[in-house]
Amino acid sequence: xxxxxxxxxxxILSHHNVLLVRDRIEGHVYPPGGHIEYGESAHDAIVxxxxxxxxxxxxxxxxxxxxxxxxEYRGEKIHEVSLVFAATPLNFTYPKPPVSRESRLDxxxxxxxxxxxxxxxxxxxxxxxDRHVNGGKTGMWFSTLR
Numbered sequence: 001x002x003x004x005x006x007x008x009x010x011x012i013l014s015h016h017n018v019l020l021v022r023d024r025i026e027g028h029v030y031p032p033g034g035h036i037e038y039g040e041s042a043h044d045a046i047v048x049x050x051x052x053x054x055x056x057x058x059x060x061x062x063x064x065x066x067x068x069x070x071x072e073y074r075g076e077k078i079h080e081v082s083l084v085f086a087a088t089p090l091n092f093t094y095p096k097p098p099v100s101r102e103s104r105l106d107x108x109x110x111x112x113x114x115x116x117x118x119x120x121x122x123x124x125x126x127x128x129x130d131r132h133v134n135g136g137k138t139g140m141w142f143s144t145l146r
Contacts, residue, residue, distance in 0.1 A: 009033035010087035014094035061086035065140030069122035
């Protein structure tokens with residue numbers, strides 16, 4: 001049975017770098033964040049996820065956009081909508097990344113101008129970040145369903 005998921009992602013920028021997460025098992029790379037829990041606001045989900053993933057404290061800024069993406073994972077059809085927000089770190093700074101609290105995750109800074117080379121997920125994420133950084137855009141929408 002197909003699943004529809006709502007995800008939040010935090011774009012944390014510093015010195016022309018963005019904070020990213022790599023899943024050591026799957027190899028996927030994405031901005032910090034995760035699933036919104038029932039009854040939880042998008043802002044609260046980002047704050048919770050940053051704390052769970054790396055003990056990060058962040059303030060949430062502008063809504064940058066949404067990315068709609070459908071894919072198959074381990075035989076399941078998944079349709080996810082990622083809500084992407086700018087965020088500012090409160091207890092960590094570039095160039096030292098925060099330490100992961102989850103054994104399967106690596107947390108690291110990556111140059112914004114090289115995002116297309118790393119295979120960032122979901123696929124339109126690199127373009128959303130680039131448009132925000134280079135054009136100051138917010139409220140963007142991307143879809144891989146077309």
